[in-house]
Amino acid sequence: MPLCGTPISLIANDIKGREDSLPIFSIVGDGGESVSTLKSGTPDFSDYAVAMKGIVKKFPSVVANDNVDFFVKKGEIHALVGENGAGKSTLMKQLYGLYTPDDGEIYINGRKVHFKGPKDAIDNGIGMVHQHFMLVDNQTVAENVILGSEPRKGIFLDYNKARKEVKELSEKFGLAVDIDAKIEDIPVGMQQRVEILKILYRGAEILIFDEPTAVLTPQETEELFNVMRLLKSNGKTIIFITHKLNEVMAITENVTVMRLGKVTGNVLTKDTNPREIATMMVGREVLLRVEKEKAHPSELVLEIEDLWVNDNRGLYAVRGVSLEVRAGEIVGIAGVAGNGQTELVEAVTGLRKVEKGRIVLLGNEMTNASPLEFRESGLTHIPEDRIKRGMISQYPVYYNLILGKHSEEPFAKNGILDLNEIKQYSDKLVEHFDVRPRDINMLAGNLSGGNQQKMVVARELDETPVKPKVVVVAQPTRGLDIGAIEFIHKTIISMRDQGIGILLISMELDEIFSLSDRILVFYEGEIMGEVTPEEVTREEIGLMMAGHKKAEVLGERGDIK
Amino acid sequence: MNRSKIYPLLVPTVSVLIALAVASVIIVIIGKNPITAYAVMIRGAFGGAEQLANTIVKMTPLVLTGLAVGFGFRAGVFNIGAEGQMAIGALIGSMVAINMGAVPSIITIPVVIVTGMLGGAIWASIAGFLKAFTGAHEVISTIMLNWIAANLASFMVTGPLAVGSGTPKSPEIAESAKLPIIMKVQATELSIGIIIAVIVAIIMQIILERTTMGYELKGVGFNPYAAEYGGISIKKSIILTMAISGALAGMAGIIDIMGVPPHRFVGELTGGRGFDGITIALIGRNNPIGIIFAALLIAALRTGSNAMQISAQIPDDIVIIIQGIVIFLVAAERIVASIIYWKRKRGELA
Numbered sequence: 041m042p043l044c045g046t047p048i049s050l051i052a053n054d055i056k057g058r059e060d061s062l063p064i065f066s067i068v069g070d071g072g073e074s075v076s077t078l079k080s081g082t083p084d085f086s087d088y089a090v091a092m093k094g095i096v097k098k099f100p101s102v103v104a105n106d107n108v109d110f111f112v113k114k115g116e117i118h119a120l121v122g123e124n125g126a127g128k129s130t131l132m133k134q135l136y137g138l139y140t141p142d143d144g145e146i147y148i149n150g151r152k153v154h155f156k157g158p159k160d161a162i163d164n165g166i167g168m169v170h171q172h173f174m175l176v177d178n179q180t181v182a183e184n185v186i187l188g189s190e191p192r193k194g195i196f197l198d199y200n201k202a203r204k205e206v207k208e209l210s211e212k213f214g215l216a217v218d219i220d221a222k223i224e225d226i227p228v229g230m231q232q233r234v235e236i237l238k239i240l241y242r243g244a245e246i247l248i249f250d251e252p253t254a255v256l257t258p259q260e261t262e263e264l265f266n267v268m269r270l271l272k273s274n275g276k277t278i279i280f281i282t283h284k285l286n287e288v289m290a291i292t293e294n295v296t297v298m299r300l301g302k303v304t305g306n307v308l309t310k311d312t313n314p315r316e317i318a319t320m321m322v323g324r325e326v327l328l329r330v331e332k333e334k335a336h337p338s339e340l341v342l343e344i345e346d347l348w349v350n351d352n353r354g355l356y357a358v359r360g361v362s363l364e365v366r367a368g369e370i371v372g373i374a375g376v377a378g379n380g381q382t383e384l385v386e387a388v389t390g391l392r393k394v395e396k397g398r399i400v401l402l403g404n405e406m407t408n409a410s411p412l413e414f415r416e417s418g419l420t421h422i423p424e425d426r427i428k429r430g431m432i433s434q435y436p437v438y439y440n441l442i443l444g445k446h447s448e449e450p451f452a453k454n455g456i457l458d459l460n461e462i463k464q465y466s467d468k469l470v471e472h473f474d475v476r477p478r479d480i481n482m483l484a485g486n487l488s489g490g491n492q493q494k495m496v497v498a499r500e501l502d503e504t505p506v507k508p509k510v511v512v513v514a515q516p517t518r519g520l521d522i523g524a525i526e527f528i529h530k531t532i533i534s535m536r537d538q539g540i541g542i543l544l545i546s547m548e549l550d551e552i553f554s555l556s557d558r559i560l561v562f563y564e565g566e567i568m569g570e571v572t573p574e575e576v577t578r579e580e581i582g583l584m585m586a587g588h589k590k591a592e593v594l595g596e597r598g599d600i601k
Numbered sequence: 602m603n604r605s606k607i608y609p610l611l612v613p614t615v616s617v618l619i620a621l622a623v624a625s626v627i628i629v630i631i632g633k634n635p636i637t638a639y640a641v642m643i644r645g646a647f648g649g650a651e652q653l654a655n656t657i658v659k660m661t662p663l664v665l666t667g668l669a670v671g672f673g674f675r676a677g678v679f680n681i682g683a684e685g686q687m688a689i690g691a692l693i694g695s696m697v698a699i700n701m702g703a704v705p706s707i708i709t710i711p712v713v714i715v716t717g718m719l720g721g722a723i724w725a726s727i728a729g730f731l732k733a734f735t736g737a738h739e740v741i742s743t744i745m746l747n748w749i750a751a752n753l754a755s756f757m758v759t760g761p762l763a764v765g766s767g768t769p770k771s772p773e774i775a776e777s778a779k780l781p782i783i784m785k786v787q788a789t790e791l792s793i794g795i796i797i798a799v800i801v802a803i804i805m806q807i808i809l810e811r812t813t814m815g816y817e818l819k820g821v822g823f824n825p826y827a828a829e830y831g832g833i834s835i836k837k838s839i840i841l842t843m844a845i846s847g848a849l850a851g852m853a854g855i856i857d858i859m860g861v862p863p864h865r866f867v868g869e870l871t872g873g874r875g876f877d878g879i880t881i882a883l884i885g886r887n888n889p890i891g892i893i894f895a896a897l898l899i900a901a902l903r904t905g906s907n908a909m910q911i912s913a914q915i916p917d918d919i920v921i922i923i924q925g926i927v928i929f930l931v932a933a934e935r936i937v938a939s940i941i942y943w944k945r946k947r948g949e950l951a
Contacts, residue, residue, distance in 0.1 A: 391829060412832030421830070429830045434823045439816065443831040452813045459811070 086150030089114045089246050089277035090135065095144035097130050104130040106301040107144075112246075112294075114149070117268060117278040119288040119309070122298035123321055123521035124488055128281050131298070132248055135279075136168050137161035148246070167239025168248040173231050177224040181217050182206045185237045209240055214270045229260035236267065246277045253287060254518075258376070258549065258582060265291050283521055285314035286550070297321055322523045330529040333537070335557040337366035341541035342388070342419075342510050347397035349380070349387040357383040359565040360397070365510065365541040370532070372544045372556025376585050380565035381545045382424060385514045388543070389421040390414040391429075402509055415444050418509035420500040422516050424545065426489075430496040433485030437475070438466035440484045441499050448505045465504060473498035474527065490524040493517070497528055501535055511535060514545040529555060549578055563587045609891070612937050613884045616930035617898065619937070620923045627922060628915060638913050645908020646901035651786040652908075657795050658861060660900035662687070664798040665853035666878030667896050668805055669721075669846045671887040675809060676842040677822030682728060682743025683850040684875025685750030686721035690851020691858050692754055693720030695866035696762070698774035698859065709777040714797075714855060721851015722844040724750060729843030733836035739843070747875075758868040771866040780860040792860035799893060801852070806889040818842055850875060880924060883931045899924065 085091035090112040097105040104127045112118045122128045133139045135146065137155030146153050148164045155161050158168075175184050182203045191201040206219050215233040223231060232252060239247060249268075253261045268278055268291055280292055288295055289309060297305040297320040305320035319325055342365040351357035357380040365371045375381055386392035388399060390411040399406045401417050409417075423429035431440045442451045442462055450461045466480040475487070475494045484492060493516070500511060513532060517525040532555060536542055546552050552559055553573045561568040561584035569590025571581070576594070583593045625635030646656050666683045673680035680686075694717025701709040728746060731737040758769040780792035809815040820828040821838040829835050853874065858864060881899055885891030902924065906917035930937050 389830075410832070410834070411830060412834070415832050423830060428824075428826050430827065432820050432824045432827045435820070443820070443827065446816050446831070447813045455813050457811055457813060457816060 083147075084150065085111075085147040087113060088147065089149060090279070091145075091147040091150075092131065092135065093145045093147070095131065095134060095146075096142045097127075097134060097139060098142050103301050105134070105141075108298070108301070108303055110296055110303065111306075112277055112279055114277055115272060115275055116294055117272055117280055117292045119292040119295040120279055120281045120298070121283065121285070121288060121295060121317060121321060123283075123523060124490055125300075126298040126321070127301040128298055129250070132168070132250065132279070132281065135161065136166060136248065162242055162244070165243060165245035166248070167242060167244025167246070169232065169235045169239065169250065169252055171250045171252070171254060173235050175223045175231060175234060178222055180220050180222055181226070181230075181234050181237075182219040184223060184234055185209075185219075185241050187238075189242060206237060206241070209237055213237075213240060213274065214267055227260075229256055229263060232256070232260075232264065233267070244276075246279070247271065248279045248281070250281045251283065252280075253282065253284060259586075261287070285317050285522075288317060289314060299323055318522050321521070329554045330526070330533055332533045332555075335369045335536065337369040337557070338539065339367050341365055341367050341402055342543065343398075343400040344388065345398040345400070347384070347387060347399065348395040349383045349392055350395055351380075351383055356395070357565050358387065361565070361567055362397075363543075363560055363567070365543050367509070367541045368536060368539045369557045370536050370542040370544055370555050372546065372552040372559045373562055374546070374549060374552045374559055374581055374585060375562030377547050379562045379585075381514070381562055383565075384562075385421070385424065385512055385545055389419065389512055418506065419512065420444075420508040420510075421512045422496055422500050422514060424514035424518070426492055426496050431484045431492060433483065435484055436481050437470065437484055437487070437495060438463050438480040440495055441466045441469055441480075443499065445499075445505060450505065469498045469502060470495075473531075490520045493520055493528065494524065497531060501531060507538075508535075508540060510541045510543070512543045512545075515547065516544075517546075517548070517551060525551075549581060552581075553578070561585055561590070569593075609886050609888070611941060612934055613886065613891070613895070613927075613931055615937050615941060616884070616927050619930055619940075620926035623926050624919055624923045627919065631915070633913060633915050638909055638915050638919075641913045642902075642905035642909045644905075645912075646905035648908075650784070651789055652904060654784055654786050654789045654791040656897070656900050656904045657791055658789065659903055660896045661792075661794040661798050661860065662853040662857045662874050663877055663881055663896035663900055664795075664802060664893055665849050665856065666875050667881030667885060667892040668802055668878075668889060669849035669853065670878040671882035671885060671889065671892050672805060672809075672849065673842060673846040674882055674887045675822050676818035676838065677825065678729075678732075678839060678842045678846065679740050680725065680728075680743055680843065680846045680850075681740050681879065682725060682746050682750075682875070683846070683853070683878045684873070685743065685747035686724045686847040686850035687854035687875045688750045688754045689724040689854070690717040690721035690847075691854030691866055692757055693717060694851070694855030695771055695774055695858055698778035698855075699762075699772050700775070701778050702775040704775075704777055706777040706781075709775065710780065710859070713774075713778045713859060714852060717851045717855025718848040719851070721854065722848040725843040725847020725850070726840055729840035732843070733839045754866075754868045758866060762866065769868055770863075774858060774864050778859055779864055780856070790860075790862060794856045794860035797856060801849070802889040802893050805849075809889070814841075850878070853878075880928050883928055886931075 083093070088111050090110065092108065092110040095105045095108040095110070096103070108127065108131055110131060120128050120132070130139065134141050137158045137160050146155070148166070153160070153164055176187065185206045186202045191198045191205065203219055210217050210219065215237055217230055217233050217237065218226065223234065236247070252264060256264060271278060282288060292309050295305070295307055295309055295312065295317060296303060297317060299321055304323070344361060344363050347358055347361045348356055349358035361384060363371065373381055373384070383392055387394050390409050390413065394408050397407070401414070401419055404417060406414060406417065427433065432443065446452060446457070451458060451465070463480060470478050470480055473494050475491050475498065484495060487495065497516065501508065516528050516532065520528070532542060532544070544552070544555055556573060559571050559573060559581070561571070561581060563585060564587065568584040568588065571590060580593045584590060621639065625639070628635040628638050645652055647653055666687060669683045669686070670680055694713050697716045698709070698713045701713065724746060725743070728739045728742040731742045732739045755769070758771055762771040763769055764772045780794050782790050782792055784791040809819060817828065817833045818838055818841065820831065820833060821835060825835050828838070858866060877899055881892055881895040884898065885895035902920045906920035909915045909919070910917040
């Protein structure tokens with residue numbers, strides 16, 4: 041897997057060097073118009089699986105697609121990238137028949153189409169793998185695949201035929217599934233394969249993948265890529281919506297970049313690099329890897345000793361973990377989701393009971409203290425699930441910005457909230473942390489994901505009423521776009537430089553690598569070893585995440601430390 | 602902005618209008634004139650000093666039970682037991698009030714109200730503790746507690762507290778425990794109970810919007826996970842919510858005895874007013890000020906329907922139908938919201 045930031049020869053501006061390029065040549069970093077070189081008269085789009093020309097879609101407050109051209113050749117894997125709100129989803133919803141364009145034309149395999157709904161799109165061979173799976177949990181894989189277009193025998197469902205067809209399909213495209221298993225019993229990666237089977241079963245030739253890797257582990261992502269390659273070799277066309285630039289580099293042949301409703305670039309993947317794509321997405325130079333000075337760890341602030349914590353089923357999820365965090369350093373915990381990180385975080389913040397072991401915060405025994413006691417002792421927490429834990433969607437932004445400090449002065453006195461003080465404070469905070477829009481009266485649930493996260497980060501990192509001593513940061517950038525990630529990473533580093541101890545939990549290996557001063561690798565609730573980002577490669581960490589101890593992994597290359 | 606301010610008022614108002622329209626169809630079917638019927642009803646509820654006093658007397662406990670249920674809803678608890686808490690509040694409060702003969706009103710009245718509130722609070726807290734520590738759902742436990750309360754009340758007025766013969770009843774409460782009268786029209790006495798109820802509604806509004814307690818309890822109601830994360834104790838919140846809700850219901854019970862003749866505890870006195878609290882909270886959208894108006898509406902329907910039955914010969918069951926349709930529409934808010942949206946859209950096109 042190519043590393044983010046790996047220098048790839050930068051010849052993107054060399055347009056002449058691309059014989060097999062598109063009829064539009066536009067590498068326009070400044071949000072410009074694409075230049076059409078099409079001949080006048082009836083356009084010939086027969087080489088293109090999808091040709092969307094001059095698409096305009098307006099919503100009451102925003103122009104979501106402003107004269108967008110989007111062309112996908114038959115049989116290619118085409119990345120559609122852009123920040124949240126760039127208009128990617130709107131564009132794809134028009135292709136899938138969920139929205140009707142206000143202006144512009146759509147051609148499928150050279151034929152002009154007008155979709156009235158998803159059914160028309162499906163009939164034209166378009167299928168969409170949604171980010172949130174639409175499966176019936178208590179039905180089998182086969183039943184889910186055929187749902188809505190079941191093979192029949194008279195008025196009865198021909199289940200045997202259904203099983204046979206699904207089996208053939210899954211073998212043909214290398215989509216390993218257990219066709220008789222119930223959806224609720226199979227892992228997320230397999231559920232996604234069921235979604236893919238569903239659309240293939242309906243005869244899809246053009247497949248839209250909407251951020252498919254957001255829910256996958258690195259291994260599952262690799263498997264998905266293999267499936268995508270196999271689909272391609274079977275002549276399918278794939279549109280791949282993503283934020284992750286290393287994935288664009290790994291799997292796609294062509295990239296269309298959108299920003300603020302416009303196409304800001306269309307390049308061949310082999311002619312570009314992540315930095316250039318990021319610049320087109322954000323409209324300015326972006327740091328893909330935050331720069332940071334060497335850490336200067338000082339006194340011990342958080343100490344965990346032989347910690348054992350149960351999961352919701354009452355089984356040990358954290359098994360005898362010991363770790364230390366010092367002031368002024370970032371300790372990263374790497375691992376595949378579901379290996380006890382969530383339970384560790386909850387135990388260290390008072391949200392989950394500790395079965396055995398100790399937690400010591402700034403020298404005070406805090407084992408099984410309440411969340412409030414942890415907060416009052418100077419520990420704050422950016423939770424991994426911001427919607428569930430981190431905010432109250434029905435509360436306005438200014439109420440959310442004081443959650444956890446709402447009883448403290450200056451926000452409240454004698455149990456009475458000081459709304460003026462709270463609002464003034466919130467105005468300052470949204471300005472400083474760039475929460476958009478700058479409307480503190482807006483309900484938190486109406487903010488975009490990135491701005492919700494900025495709101496949570498602002499609250500947990502701000503120094504009013506007291507500066508935190510330890511911050512437990514879980515998945516700080518999940519689902520965020522590049523601009524927001526850069527901002528949050530910078531903020532975390534600057535907190536570290538101010539002498540705060542940070543425990544970082546992330547499923548994104550890139551994030552762990554670029555932020556951590558020390559990395560602990562988690563597997564099935566145990567620490568496989570401690571490494572520094574300088575001493576290991578991603579592959580070695582990957583092995584440790586799969587359950588190999590540090591000694592084994594580094595032993596193989598013959599330089600045990 | 603403007604639209605969102607008006608909208609909360611719009612749904613209940615439109616719901617009531619639709620309910621009246623549907624009921625008028627039924628009135629036509631039974632061969633009466635709906636316009637006459639509603640005219641009689643409005644006159645029966647607001648047509649004169651006596652009618653108005655009657656409506657307000659009926660409204661007083663309804664404001665309080667509406668607040669009890671509405672406050673619970675705001676904090677994520679469905680207190681269906683206002684009925685039982687009201688009975689216990691009235692019972693405990695009366696037991697104290699009966700024995701306060703020698704004490705001046707200025708002391709007796711607050712003491713009796715507080716004991717009534719305590720009775721309701723303790724009764725409701727049982728369900729609160731059960732939910733907080735065992736996970737027992739409050740709908741089940743409060744319904745059970747309603748039955749226990751009803752039987753306990755009957756037992757008390759037929760046994761330990763019983764006086765005289767005929768219908769079971771307690772002794773009359775002490776003179777000093779009776780609420781001062783604002784207005785007396787023939788047999789109807791309008792006490793300061795309504796003023797107390799309105800003040801309580803305003804206090805509840807302040808608690809909900811201006812205090813850390815309101816912030817915490819509403820937070821738990823919206824998202825208990827985030828509240829817990831924010832250092833709020835969920836168990837404490839549940840118990841506190843039930844206690845406050847029960848205190849309001851208990852207050853409804855004792856205020857009714859202190860303010861309305863015969864000033865005696867008669868056992869199953871509540872007449873469904875605890876359950877009416879649910880309707881009122883829904884119509885008032887759990888907003889204390891909205892609840893005052895919702896209680897007025899339900900009280901007016903009740904007094905108006907008596908008049909309708911007597912002078913227009915329309916069975917007062919029609920009010921139950923109206924009330925049912927209103928609850929249905931307010932609860933299924935999307936139906937009304939869609940109708941409003943559709944009308945507005947048509948208006949824009951025309």
